[in-house]
Amino acid sequence: MQTLDHNLIFPHPSSAPDHGLLAIGGDLSVERLLLAYQSGIFPWYSDGDPICWWSPDPRMVFDLQSDEPMRVTKSLKQSQRNKGYIIKENTCFTEVMRHCALVKRQDEAGTWINDDFISSYSRLHELGHAKSIEVFKEDVLVGGLYGIDLPEKKIFCGESMFNLATDASKIALLHLVKSLKSKDYHFIDAQLYNDHLHSLGAIEIDREVFLSYL
Structure with a gap:
């Protein structure tokens, strides 16, 4: 594991162990964040700890080239x-x-x-690199998600989502899936496995496969 300094450089993401911790340190500058995402690396750390940079193997993704990249249940259709x-x-x-x-x-x-x-990330949004999907109910924000868009790579790096009303975050994700699929994107990067993502249709792929698209 490498300790980063002021230089804008990362070790190759394939050098990380399977759990994915690649490097620590550095900063959250726009330039470093863009380099990280374009290289298949993302920051994730607890407040008060040094910045940790990750590239896990396997990688969790929604495969937008598949016929059904997201599992759409009957109840979700009813919510729509x-x-x-x-x-x-x-x-x-x-x-x-x-x-x-x-x-x-x-x-x-x-x-x-x-x-x-x-x-x-708000600065990345101002520059057009970070995007959000929002779900409103009677002018109240009740769900949504945000992430980093890599249009030249046809990959959207999903960061987080929230839900304050029935299926609102799923509605946001479904909107994103349909929008990106229409633009012939490859993946929504969901980073790490969890049961919720799996239930929505996300799959795990080898890190080297994911990196090959970058």
Whole structure:
């Protein structure tokens, strides 16, 4: 594991062990974050700890080239029709991040989405690299997601999502899946396995396969 300094360089992501911890240190500058995502690396760490950079093997993705990249249940279809949700894009990016920071996650204390994260990713959003999908109910934000868009690679790097009403985050994800699939994207990068992502249709692929698309 390498300790980063001010130089904008990462070790090759394939050199990380399977759990994915590649390097520590560095900063959350726009330039370093873009280099990381374009290289198949992402930051994830607890508040108060040094920045940790990851490239796990295997990688969790939604395969947008498959016929059914996301599992759409009968109840989700009913929510689409009956809940009166309004879907928007990039209208309140920072608010989406702040909601994501409040999500309670199993086996995690606190959140990695601290003020430094929010500031850096909001800057990426201002520059057109970070995007959000928002779900509203009667002008109230009730769900959404955000991530880093790599259009030249046809990959969207999903970061986090939140849900304050029935199926709202799933509605946001389904909107993103349909939008990216229509643009012939390869993957939504979901990073690490968890049961919730698996239930939505995400699959694991070898790290080297994922990196080959970058």
